[in-house]
Amino acid sequence: MINLIIADDHNVFVEGIESLLSRNDDLKVVGRCYTVEAVKDCLLQFPADIILLDISFPRVEDGLLLYDYILHQHQSLKVIFLTMHDELSIVKRVMRKGGQGYLLKNTSKAELVQAIQAVYDGKKYINAFIRKLMETHDKKARKSAFIPIDEIRLSPREKEVLFLISEGYTTQQMATKLFVTLKAIEFHRSSLLVKFDVPNTALLIKTALEMNYL
Incomplete structure (x- = not known):
C-alpha cells in the first residue's frame, strides 16, 4: 500500500x-x-x-x-x-x-x-x-552557442511586468496601468523571481539585463 x-x-x-x-x-x-x-x-x-x-x-x-x-x-x-x-x-x-x-x-x-x-x-x-x-530545448542549445542553457520563457504579461519593474513602477501603478488586480501583479512578480532564480527585484533587473530580457 x-x-x-x-x-x-x-x-x-x-x-x-x-x-x-x-x-x-x-x-x-x-x-x-x-x-x-x-x-x-x-x-x-x-x-x-x-x-x-x-x-x-x-x-x-x-x-x-x-x-x-x-x-x-x-x-x-x-x-x-x-x-x-x-x-x-x-x-x-x-x-x-x-x-x-x-x-x-x-x-x-x-x-x-x-x-x-x-x-x-x-x-x-x-x-x-x-x-x-526538455529534449527540444537541449537540441536547440546544442545547435546554437547563443541560446542560454536555462533559457527562460516569459508570457506576454510577464514581459510587461518585468519592463514596468525595471522602470520603477510600484505594484499599484502596474495594476492601474495594466488594468489588473494587485494580486495578479504579485503573482507575476513572484513567477519572475522564480524563473530567474533570484531573491529580490534588484537582482531580477540585473539578471534580466545581463540575459538581454530588458
Missing part, C-alpha cells in the same frame, strides 16, 4: 484527484491539505510515502519554500510535483534539488498512477510533455 498526501490550494482539484486514486487498491490518500500550514501539520500527523505537491500556494515561491521545508524536515518523503507550470526553469530548479517526479495537472489517471509507482520504487518520473520540451 502506498500512502499519499495531496497538497494543493484548490479544494475541488484535491477532491478530484483523491476520487481518482481511491479506485486503485494499492493507493491510499491519508491526507488532504489546502494551505502551507496544513501541509506541515499533515506531515506530522499522517506518515506518508509520497506527497503530490502543487508549486503555487498560492504563489510560486510559497510552494518552493514548502518544498525546501520538506527536504530538510521530512527527508524520507518523496515528492511528485503536480502543477500547471511547464516552465523548464522551474522544472530544472526543483528536480536539481531532489524532486522525484514532475507532472502537469492535465496528466491522465494512468500516467499519474504510473508516476506514483515509479517514484515509490525509487525512480524519477517526468511528464511526457515536459520531457519533450
Whole structure:
C-alpha cells in the first residue's frame, strides 16, 4: 500500500484527484491539505510515502519554500510535483534539488498512477510533455552557442511586468496601468523571481539585463 498526501490550494482539484486514486487498491490518500500550514501539520500527523505537491500556494515561491521545508524536515518523503507550470526553469530548479517526479495537472489517471509507482520504487518520473520540451530545448542549445542553457520563457504579461519593474513602477501603478488586480501583479512578480532564480527585484533587473530580457 502506498500512502499519499495531496497538497494543493484548490479544494475541488484535491477532491478530484483523491476520487481518482481511491479506485486503485494499492493507493491510499491519508491526507488532504489546502494551505502551507496544513501541509506541515499533515506531515506530522499522517506518515506518508509520497506527497503530490502543487508549486503555487498560492504563489510560486510559497510552494518552493514548502518544498525546501520538506527536504530538510521530512527527508524520507518523496515528492511528485503536480502543477500547471511547464516552465523548464522551474522544472530544472526543483528536480536539481531532489524532486522525484514532475507532472502537469492535465496528466491522465494512468500516467499519474504510473508516476506514483515509479517514484515509490525509487525512480524519477517526468511528464511526457515536459520531457519533450526538455529534449527540444537541449537540441536547440546544442545547435546554437547563443541560446542560454536555462533559457527562460516569459508570457506576454510577464514581459510587461518585468519592463514596468525595471522602470520603477510600484505594484499599484502596474495594476492601474495594466488594468489588473494587485494580486495578479504579485503573482507575476513572484513567477519572475522564480524563473530567474533570484531573491529580490534588484537582482531580477540585473539578471534580466545581463540575459538581454530588458
